[in-house]
Every structure is written in C-alpha cells, then in structure tokens.
Amino acid sequence: MKKLPLSFYQRDDVLQIATELLGKILVTKWKGIITSGRIVECEAYDGVIDRASHAFAGRRTARNEIMYAEAGSAYVYICYGIHHLFNVVTNKKDIPHAILIRALEPLQGINEMLRRRKKTQLDNLLTKGPGSLSVALGINVGHNGISLRSPELFIADDGFISENKNIGCSSRIGVESAGEAAKYPYRFYIRGNPYVSGSPK
C-alpha cells in the first residue's frame, strides 16, 4: 500500500481523478490510532464553471481559500452548522477543483470509528455520507489545508483492481438549488457496495 503521488492530484480532469479515487484507501492516524476506509463514493466539483461549487465564478473567500491551493490538500468545512465535509483539492494552484468524499467502506480501526460515532455495532451507516465518515475518521475543520501525503492523513493505493470497480454515475446529492449544475453527472460510486449513500441505481 503506497501513498498516491502528487501527480495524481495535479491533473486537469477532475472527473477522471474522481473515478480513479474510487477503491483507494483514506487513512487517518491521530495519536497513533489508525482508522481507514476504502473510498466507495465521491463527487467532483468543477471549479469556477460549476454552480454547485463554492468557487463558482471565481468566488474566493477565507472559507474556500484552500480550493485554490496546491493539489493534494485537504479542504474541510462545516455544512449546516454540524457536519464536517472532507474534500480533496485537485489540479494546479489557483484552479479550485475539488472532490467531495461521500462514503467509505470501513477497513481498519472499526472499533475506534464505532466509538467516535457513538455506536455499539457495525452497520453500513458507519461511514455512509460525508458528515458521518468525517466523524468516523476523526476529521474536523482543524485539518483544513493539510497535505494528503502527511503522516496523519493520507490516501493510498493498495492495488484494488480497477476493472472490478463497476463504477456507477449519477447527479450529485444535496445541490438541487444549483440550477443546471444540479443535473451534472458528477457523482461516482462503486455499484452494489452497501456503504454507498443514497438509493443504489
């Protein structure tokens, strides 16, 4: 299992990167405690031309500044006052592409994830949905801007065979008010995986 190189994140095609992120492993290691999960669902946000993106039309504020930073950074922000959403920043500096990680399949540290989620038994809701997986992996806004190749938080490839992914594609979730952009087929997921959020298609 090895960390993804920066060149993985620095490419132009955010949709391509999003599909390739499926099957990769997101790992956090806070205070020596490792938790990890395989990425089974994500959504691409296509920078300034995507109305659903925080950076639509070049908006640049203190909150979304990280979207304009170097590829391979983590963009974490709070939604609805409660949920911490974890994004991967891609493309070159000053091009605000990002990919929202929406669901994981738990791998390591399941007991710790259960404790963080205040659950007693593993079910397929543990890391389903962007707010839930952030809690399970211990991610919060304090991690905004850190590198995805740091010792505490990184994305790795364990050789998951891409041909077996069986990738599904649909419109994004929770962006109904974004007009035309709400219809873009920018959500990608692994078909049949029980940890994918929303209704399976």
Added chain:
DNA sequence: GAGTAGATCCTCT
C-alpha cells in the same frame, strides 16, 4: 420501509 421535520452555526450578502 418511506417520508418528513428538526437540529444548529458559520459564512456571505
């Protein structure tokens, strides 16, 4: 099992 409402607070207008 499906549908709905409430939680809760930071950010930008």
Added chain:
DNA sequence: GAGGATCTACTCA
C-alpha cells in the same frame, strides 16, 4: 438575515 455539497429520529403504514 438567510441559507447551506447533511444526518437522525420519529411518525405512519
């Protein structure tokens, strides 16, 4: 002052 890249519990069937 409004609204948001959501989750959960509760109702009803």
